[in-house]
Amino acid sequence: MSDDLRQKIEDAIAEPKNLGEMQNADAVGTAGSADCGDMLRMWIKFREEDGKKVIDRATFQTFGCETAIAVASLATQLIQGKTPEEAMAMDGQALSAELGPLPPMRIHCAQLVEGALRQALGGAALTPAKISAPAAAPANAPTLMDSFSPAKDGAQKTVRVILKPKTEQ
Ligand code: FES
Numbered sequence: 001m002s003d004d005l006r007q008k009i010e011d012a013i014a015e016p017k018n019l020g021e022m023q024n025a026d027a028v029g030t031a032g033s034a035d036c037g038d039m040l041r042m043w044i045k046f047r048e049e050d051g052k053k054v055i056d057r058a059t060f061q062t063f064g065c066e067t068a069i070a071v072a073s074l075a076t077q078l079i080q081g082k083t084p085e086e087a088m089a090m091d092g093q094a095l096s097a098e099l100g101p102l103p104p105m106r107i108h109c110a111q112l113v114e115g116a117l118r119q120a121l122g123g124a125a126l127t128p129a130k131i132s133a134p135a136a137a138p139a140n141a142p143t144l145m146d147s148f149s150p151a152k153d154g155a156q157k158t159v160r161v162i163l164k165p166k167t168e169q
Contacts, residue, residue: 001103001106002100004100005099005100005101005102005103008070008098008099008100009066009067009070009099010066012069012070012073012074012099013066013069013070013073016069016070016072016073017073017074017076017077018057018058018059018060018072018073018076018077019059019060019061019073020059020061021041021043021059021061022043022044022045022057022058022059024045025043025044025045025059026044026045026046027043027044027046027120027121027122028041028042028043028044028120029041029042029044029115029116029117029118029119029120029121030042030116030119031112031113031114031115031116031119032112033064033108033109033111033112033115035108036065036108038062038063038064038065038068038109038112039062039063039064039112040060040061040062040063040064040068040072040112040113040115040116041060041061041062041116042058042059042060042072042076042113042116042117042120043058043059043060043120044057044058044117044120044121045057045058046084049081052083053083053084054081054082054083055079055080055081055082055083055084055087056080057076057080058075058076058079058080058117059076060072060073060076060113060116062112064109064112065106065109067099067102067106067109067110068109068110068112068113070096070099071092071095071096071099071109071110071112071113072113072116074095074096074098074099075090075095075096075113075117078090078095078098079117084121084122087117087121088117088118088121090114090117091111091114092107092110092111092112092113092114093107093110095110095113095114095117096110096113
């Protein structure tokens with residue numbers, strides 16, 4: 001990972017934006033990565049603007065790495081004001097563009113964000129990543145913690161837990 005990318009990720013996670021569950025969300029999507037076992041959930045609230053439905057705001061929670069947190073923080077800002085169709089046209093690369101190119105082993109981190117976004121918006125993933133809505137993680141579970149289940153083989157996994165109190169309504 002380049003120093004520039006590392007610095008951008010550190011800046012983004014120093015004060016991640018839109019972190020936390022959203023009580024009155026209109027849509028929620030959860031994605032898990034088959035590559036690393038991390039999970040990410042995104043909540044979305046819509047509003048009407050000039051007769052169009054646009055994304056008013058989005059929030060996220062994740063058991064994920066710093067790259068996923070940084071991309072989710074940027075993505076939730078990036079999709080504000082976009083129509084669902086415009087947001088669905090964005091893949092992981094577009095959502096993480098502000099960070100610059102991600103190294104190959106971090107591309108799935110951005111695809112995790114894309115997966116949660118697209119599940120919330122009801123679309124299929126653009127990128128052919130091994131990203132899915134985890135079977136053990138119903139998208140409507142109250143929090144990401146509620147839907148988290150340990151690996152079936154009982155293996156312990158170290159995860160970075162980013163859970164914060166509910167965001168402002
Ligand atoms: Fe899996 Fe980043 S290492 S989301």
